[in-house]
Amino acid sequence: MITRYTRDQIAARVARDIPEGAYVNLGIGLPTKVANYLPAEREVFLHSENGLLGMGPAPAPGDEDEDLINAGKQPVTLLAGGAYFHHGDSFAMMRGGHLDICVLGAFQVAANGDLANWHTGAPDAIPAVGGAMDLAIGARQVFVMMDHQTKSGESKIVAACSYPLTGVACVNRIYTDLAVLEVTPDGLRVLEMADGLSFDALQAATAAPLLPN
Amino acid sequence: MIDKISPSLQHAVADIRDGATVMIGGFGNAGMPSALIDALIGQGARELTIVNNNAGNGDTGLAALLAAGRVRKIICSFPRQADSHHFDALYRAGKIELELTPQGNLAERIRAAGAGIGGFFTPTGYGTQLAEGKETRLIDGRHYVLESPIHADFALIKALRGDRWGNLVYRKAARNFGPIMAMAARTTIAQVRDVVALGELDPEVIITPGIFVQRVVKEAA
Numbered sequence: 001m002i003t004r005y006t007r008d009q010i011a012a013r014v015a016r017d018i019p020e021g022a023y024v025n026l027g028i029g030l031p032t033k034v035a036n037y038l039p040a041e042r043e044v045f046l047h048s049e050n051g052l053l054g055m056g057p058a059p060a061p062g063d064e065d066e067d068l069i070n071a072g073k074q075p076v077t078l079l080a081g082g083a084y085f086h087h088g089d090s091f092a093m094m095r096g097g098h099l100d101i102c103v104l105g106a107f108q109v110a111a112n113g114d115l116a117n118w119h120t121g122a123p124d125a126i127p128a129v130g131g132a133m134d135l136a137i138g139a140r141q142v143f144v145m146m147d148h149q150t151k152s153g154e155s156k157i158v159a160a161c162s163y164p165l166t167g168v169a170c171v172n173r174i175y176t177d178l179a180v181l182e183v184t185p186d187g188l189r190v191l192e193m194a195d196g197l198s199f200d201a202l203q204a205a206t207a208a209p210l211l212p213n
Numbered sequence: 214m215i216d217k218i219s220p221s222l223q224h225a226v227a228d229i230r231d232g233a234t235v236m237i238g239g240f241g242n243a244g245m246p247s248a249l250i251d252a253l254i255g256q257g258a259r260e261l262t263i264v265n266n267n268a269g270n271g272d273t274g275l276a277a278l279l280a281a282g283r284v285r286k287i288i289c290s291f292p293r294q295a296d297s298h299h300f301d302a303l304y305r306a307g308k309i310e311l312e313l314t315p316q317g318n319l320a321e322r323i324r325a326a327g328a329g330i331g332g333f334f335t336p337t338g339y340g341t342q343l344a345e346g347k348e349t350r351l352i353d354g355r356h357y358v359l360e361s362p363i364h365a366d367f368a369l370i371k372a373l374r375g376d377r378w379g380n381l382v383y384r385k386a387a388r389n390f391g392p393i394m395a396m397a398a399r400t401t402i403a404q405v406r407d408v409v410a411l412g413e414l415d416p417e418v419i420i421t422p423g424i425f426v427q428r429v430v431k432e433a434a
């Protein structure tokens with residue numbers, strides 16, 4: 001009996017790897033859940049690409065401010081000590097290697113750390129990239145959190161991405177509902193597995209070679 | 214006496230001609246200069262190239278400019294959103310050209326234009342579709358892509374306060390693209406909530422010095 005990690009458990013697991021004092025960008029969607037699991041006593045600087053450091057939680061109903069939003073354009077707050085800055089500076093923080101960690105969702109991650117998360121490549125899709133490519137190559141460590149497999153059961157961890165790339169060899173860790181994997185020069189190393197899952201079963205669910213821890 | 218204060222929104226945008234490249238500040242609706250955009254729609258300029266992070270939200274501001282059929286091309290990072298229906302329809306009908314740029318490259322291309330930089334090598338986008346056909350270079354073991362500056366004829370931006378010399382301060386995250394677009398355009402027009410007297414803005418906190426701003430206009434009379 002395999003007990004898959006829930007999305008909240010994945011978020012909590014990612015949060016455990018974010019240390020006090022880290023400058024962190026949480027991508028749009030699933031990664032925003034990570035903020036719910038950062039303990040109140042641990043000071044972490046959340047960065048938002050539209051020009052915020054020290055981003056706080058959502059405001060109370062009625063306290064929303066249209067000039068204070070996050071990258072997903074949802075209302076947020078600013079913590080005491082937070083700062084505003086323009087887009088040039090905001091992306092210098094990414095590209096310049098000043099962010100310690102970013103957490104992103106993904107369509108696919110390859111064994112060498114290639115990331116595909118911006119475009120399905122479908123011919124009729126309207127492309128939109130936003131800050132995905134800047135985040136992918138900018139932060140010192142890139143964490144991906146995603147389901148291990150697609151709804152139809154195909155591995156999202158692959159030998160080579162079939163979706164258009166967001167960044168080359170940029171992912172450091174992958175957190176899924178089945179495992180925590182580290183991208184190493186030798187390949188994907190298994191750090192943790194869901195309860196009841198064997199290495200062989202994890203390998204069978206993964207379309208790239210895995211290394212035992 | 215130097216006075217960059219325009220008497221009205223209509224005066225402020227009167228000389229934007231057909232075919233102009235116009236930067237429009239804002240990230241979604243935060244910082245979008247909607248009063249200036251409405252004045253531009255009224256003014257009637259067509260065949261515009263617009264530079265913005267997005268491609269309009271809902272039915273107002275930039276979305277209304279698109280819906281009015283005034284935009285030939287848009288340079289942006291994130292056009293497709295839940296409420297980008299006007300852009301989506303134009304794009305699918307082949308009625309608008311899209312130049313998609315990663316957001317940090319968009320910001321730096323704008324900044325480069327304002328800073329007199331002829332191009333720059335960035336790691337963002339290397340090895341992706343958005344770098345296809347572009348010059349690349351290996352520098353100290355890392356791959357970079359050559360990106361070019363984006364110059365504009367006009368920038369329309371929103372600030373909180375401005376004075377008659379064009380000095381500006383912004384409000385919260387509505388600052389976003391305003392300061393760099395002000396630098397990149399030949400003529401920058403700032404809509405402000407308040408016009409204040411010279412000296413009222415603390416020089417220690419002025420974000421955009423007036424050298425980058427040609428016109429200031431109060432957003433509502």
